Amino acid sequence: MKRALLVNPWIYDFKCHDFWVKPYGLLRISTFLKENGFETDLIDCMGRHDEDMAEYGAKDRQFGRGDFYQEELDKPGPYRKVPRKYKRYGFPEPVFRKKLEIKKRPDVVLMASSVTYAYQGVFDAIKLVKETFPDAKIMLGGIYATLCPEHAREKSGALSVWKGEINNDFISMLNSYAGANIRNLPETGMNEVFPDYSFYPAAPYRSVKFTQGCPFACTYCAIKKFGEGYYQRKQEGILEEIEGYANKGIKEIAFYDDALLYKNHFIKGILKQIIKRRYNFNFHPSNGLHAAYIDEETAQLMRQCNFIEPKISLESSDPDVQKTTGGKVTNQIFERAISNLKKSGYAGNDIGVFILNGLPGQDEKSVMSDVEYLKKLGVKIRHSVYSPIPGTFDFMRLKPEIRAELSAEPLKQNEYYFLAINPDYNWEANLRVKAEIDKHNNKS
Numbered sequence: 416m417k418r419a420l421l422v423n424p425w426i427y428d429f430k431c432h433d434f435w436v437k438p439y440g441l442l443r444i445s446t447f448l449k450e451n452g453f454e455t456d457l458i459d460c461m462g463r464h465d466e467d468m469a470e471y472g473a474k475d476r477q478f479g480r481g482d483f484y485q486e487e488l489d490k491p492g493p494y495r496k497v498p499r500k501y502k503r504y505g506f507p508e509p510v511f512r513k514k515l516e517i518k519k520r521p522d523v524v525l526m527a528s529s530v531t532y533a534y535q536g537v538f539d540a541i542k543l544v545k546e547t548f549p550d551a552k553i554m555l556g557g558i559y560a561t562l563c564p565e566h567a568r569e570k571s572g573a574l575s576v577w578k579g580e581i582n583n584d585f586i587s588m589l590n591s592y593a594g595a596n597i598r599n600l601p602e603t604g605m606n607e608v609f610p611d612y613s614f615y616p617a618a619p620y621r622s623v624k625f626t627q628g629c630p631f632a633c634t635y636c637a638i639k640k641f642g643e644g645y646y647q648r649k650q651e652g653i654l655e656e657i658e659g660y661a662n663k664g665i666k667e668i669a670f671y672d673d674a675l676l677y678k679n680h681f682i683k684g685i686l687k688q689i690i691k692r693r694y695n696f697n698f699h700p701s702n703g704l705h706a707a708y709i710d711e712e713t714a715q716l717m718r719q720c721n722f723i724e725p726k727i728s729l730e731s732s733d734p735d736v737q738k739t740t741g742g743k744v745t746n747q748i749f750e751r752a753i754s755n756l757k758k759s760g761y762a763g764n765d766i767g768v769f770i771l772n773g774l775p776g777q778d779e780k781s782v783m784s785d786v787e788y789l790k791k792l793g794v795k796i797r798h799s800v801y802s803p804i805p806g807t808f809d810f811m812r813l814k815p816e817i818r819a820e821l822s823a824e825p826l827k828q829n830e831y832y833f834l835a836i837n838p839d840y841n842w843e844a845n846l847r848v849k850a851e852i853d854k855h856n857n858k859s
C-alpha cells in the first residue's frame with residue numbers, strides 16, 4: 416500500500432488565532448487518496464486539540480476557538496522595525512519531531528502553505544521532514560506556493576511546487592512520485608469530496624465549504640489564482656456531510672466559503688433542510704458575507720439556523736472605493752442587509768462588519784469615516800489591514816520598484832511591514848483607528 420504524509424506547517428507571523436481553521440484542501444486529498452488505496456497520515460502543526468498538545472495548555476474559548484501555542488522568534492531583517500513580537504504559532508518543535516519519528520516512511524509528502532509572508536514556517540517544516548526522511552518527495556501547494564511559485568521553487572527545498580487547485584495534472588505528478596496509479600478526479604474535481612476529519616477526534620468543531628471560488632473580482636483579492644470558476648455543491652452531499660457531524664455530537668460548524676450566499680436560493684434550500692431536520696448547530700461564517708444576498712428570508716433563515724455573528728463584507732463606505740475595487744457592495748445594499756438582519760432578531764452588536772484599512776490611496780480620514788458610519792449603525796466593527804497580494808490588480812498598480820521589492824521578498828507582503836512603506840496609511844494611523852474601533856466595540 417502507498418503512503419502519503421500530509422503536513423500542515425507552522426505559521427510565523429505577528430498574530431494568529433484559531434478561528435476554526437483546518438487544512439481543508441489536505442483533508443479532502445486525504446479522503447480521495449484513501450479511496451484510491453493509499454494510507455494517509457497527517458501532521459497538522461496547527462492542531463490545537465492534538466493529544467501531544469495537552470501539556471502545552473491549549474484551552475478552548477467560546478465556540479471552540481482558541482489561541483495557538485506560540486514561541487517568540489528573532490525577527491528577520493525586514494521586520495526589525497515592526498513594533499510587535501514575531502512568533503511561531505503551532506506545535507513546539509519537539510512535538511513536530513516526535514510526530515515525524517513515529518511515522519512510517521512515506522512515498523510522497525504533500526505540504527500545504529498559507530499566507531505568502533509565513534513561508535519561513537513552511538521552509539522549516541520541509542527541513543525537518545527531510546531530516547527524518549532524506550529522500551522524501553515533497554510536493555508543496557497552497558497559498559504561498561500559488562502566489563510566489565518562483566520564490567518557492569528556488570528556496571523551499573520541495574521537489575515540486577504546485578500552483579492553484581488540484582487537477583488531473585497534479586494527480587499525474589503524484590502518481591509519478593509515489594509510483595502509484597490513481598484514477599483521474601471526478602468531473603467535479605475535489606468539490607464534492609468530503610474532508611477527512613478522522614485526524615481530529617478531539618476537535619469540538621468542523622470547518623466546511625459548501626461552495627468553491629467566487630464570482631466577484633475585487634482588486635485586492637487573489638482568489639482567481641486558485642481557480643476561475645464558482646461551484647455550489649450538491650445539496651444531497653452537503654446534508655450527508657453535516658448529518659455525520661450531528662451524529663458525532665459536533666455543535667460548532669464554521670464556514671470557509673468565499674461566496675456562500677451568492678444567488679441565495681442555493682443557501683436558502685440548504686438552511687430550510689437544516690431547520691426541517693432539527694439540527695442543533697451553531698454556524699460561524701468566518702469569511703465576509705455578501706450584503707446583496709441578505710434579503711428578509713435569508714436573514715430569517717440564518718437566524719433560525721443559529722448563525723453566530725454574521726459578518727458582512729463592506730471594506731469601505733466610500734462609494735468611489737466601492738466602485739473602483741470591484742463593486743460588490745453599495746451603502747444602500749449594505750444598509751438593507753443590516754436592516755433585514757435586525758428585523759430577523761439580531762441586535763446591532765450581534766452583527767460584524769469587515770472593513771479593510773489602508774487600501775492603496777486610502778488615508779486615515781477615509782478609514783475614520785468608515786468607522787463613524789458603522790458606529791451610527793451600531794454594528795461590531797471587524798477591521799483588517801490591507802496587505803499587498805501578488806497576482807492582484809492592486810499589486811500590479813504598485814510602483815514597479817516597490818512591486819519588485821515585495822515580489823523578491825514575500826516577508827514584505829505582510830500588512831505590518833506594508834504599514835511602514837504605505838505613504839497614505841501608517842502604523843500610528845492604524846493604532847488610532849484601532850483604538851477608536853476597540854472603544855466602540857467594547858461599548859456595544
Ligand code: SF4
Nearest residue numbers: 629631632633636673
Ligand atoms: S468577494 Fe471576497 S472572495 Fe470574492 S473576489 Fe471579492 S474579496 Fe475575493
